[in-house]
Amino acid sequence: MNQDWRGALIRRLLLLVGICLLLGAISGQYAWALVLGLGAYLCWTLHQLLRLHTWLKHHQPDEPPPDSSGLWGEVFDSIYHQQRNEQRARARLQAVIDRAQESTSALKDAVIMLDSDGNLEWWNPAAETLLGLKTLQDSGQPIGNLVRHPRFKEYFARNNYLEPLELPSPLSDSLHLQFHITQYGNQEHLVLVRDVTRLHQLEQMRKDFVANVSHELRTPLTVISGYLETLLDNVEAVNPRWLRALQQMQQQGGRMQNLLNDLLLLAKLEATDYPSDNQPVAVDLLLLSIKNDAQALSGERQHRISLEADPHLKLKGSETELRSAFSNLVFNAVKYTPNEGQIHIRWSGDEHGARLAVQDNGLGIEAKHLPRLTERFYRVDSSRASNTGGTGLGLAIVKHVLLRHRAHLDIDSRVGQGSTFICHFPGTQVVRRGK
Known part of the structure; x- marks a missing residue:
């Protein structure tokens, strides 16, 4: 409809009134001529409106609007042009969607689209190969009904997808998959699934190699350390020129023993996903014991170590593993803090869990x-x-212990001002004393 439709309407009405007045002058019935003329125009307008209503209610997507003349002709022409524009826009969008589907169908990685409730909306052929999805019967099903692993359900419900999740495929335990989830739009989910079986096998080979070598080195190292200890216990029978060499050998043997112990502990932590001895741990008492050990480690360096621990907060997990992780953090603070420095240990809780x-x-x-x-x-x-006797595995052990307890580590440090290591535990791992 053009911009001067109001003017056109007024001109048409004036022309109609003029014709009616002319007929009234000829017949001598001005009033009846106006009534009949305006009534006829009203009936014609209602007829065109009825045609528009019928077309809107019953028309097919590509069916054009009805033909007409005058003002209603302009209305139908405008609808027709708008209809053509929308069809072209839909065609362009459909072409983009078709290209996107063709490209994702060519991927070896699975691509799955879920609605805000986690129900399946669309997936590419790779999802059928990796997860066993079936087009007809699985559409609209919750993803949790098809990937039933407890870790996936926990991961999906957590709404924190910064880190990917690795799980065996529902089709075969020998097929290992990596899940990446991204939220977009109105809380919909895009799930990318990658086959990482080869990487998993390589990682398992590395773990087995480290564990086996550590076990094999333990026996000869114990024998060597034992003989060195025997020689040093009988130092008066040893040539004085060998004394310093024996002491250094014993010191380095101790470092190797610590390294093997840390490697074996890491291998043990990586063997399972969750501690077998999952019991409430009194963290305040555990930290008090670690604080006393740290004070003894400090010795003449006279660090000022303070502890602030909520006695009502317990933590579900393995006390042995938690002691290893917490003591690593506290002992590192002692090692790398200057003499008479301050170290503060704080165990507290909030609405998100504990830290x-x-x-x-x-x-x-x-x-x-x-x-x-x-x-x-x-x-x-x-x-x-080297000076502090570290193995470079302490924080790796801390990370794996926290992962096994569904926690994560944050590090805040500034050169010359100190460091803060924070272990965040979710509310599911925390219990109140007495519960």
Whole structure:
């Protein structure tokens, strides 16, 4: 409809009134001529409106609107042009959708679209191969009904998808998959599933190699350490020139023993997903014991170690593993904090769960090192690690213990001001004393 439709309408009405008045002048019945003329126009307008209503109610997607003339002709023409524009837009959008579906169908990785409730809406052929989805019977089903692994259900319900999840395929335990979930739009979910069987096999080979080598080295190292200890116990019978060499050999043997113990502990932690001895642990008493050990480790360095622990908060898990993780954090603070420095240990809870914070005013760590601190054998300063007797596995052990307890580690550090290591535990792992 053009922009001067009001003017056209007024002109048509004036023309109609003029014709009616002319007929009235000829017949001498002005009133009846106006009534009949305007009535006829009203009936014609209602007829066109009825045609529009019928077309809107019963028309097919590609059926054009009815033909007409005058003002209603312009209305139908405008509807027709709008209809053509929408059809072209739909065609373009359908072409984009078809190309997207063709490209995702060519992927070896599974792509799955879920609605806000987690129900299946669409997936590519790779999803049928990796997860066993079936087009007809699985559409609209909740994803939890098809991927029934408890870890996946927990992962999906957590709504925290920063880290991917690795699980065996529902089709075969020998097929290992990696799940990435992204939320978009109105809380819909896009699930990407990748076959990582080869990587899983390589990782398992690495774990087996480390565990086997550690076990094999343990016996000869114990024998060597035993003979060194015997020689040093009888130092008066040893040539004085060998005394320093024997002491250094014993020291390095101790470091190797610590390294093997840490490697074996890591292998044990990686063997299962969750501690077998899952019992409520009195964290306040555990931290008190660790604090006393840390004070003894400090010795003449006279660190000021303080503890603030909520006695009502318990933590479900393995006390042995938690002691290993917490003591690693506290002992690291002692090792890398200058003499007479301050170390504060705090165990507290909130509406999100509980957290352990170990804060010191030591040397601090540069920001570039923070993302890699929990990697095996990663050291900020190799010379400093050698001086303190570290193996480079302490924070890796902390990370794996926390993962097994559904927790994660945050590190905040500034050079010259100190570091804070925070272990965040979800509410599902926390219980109140007496419950």
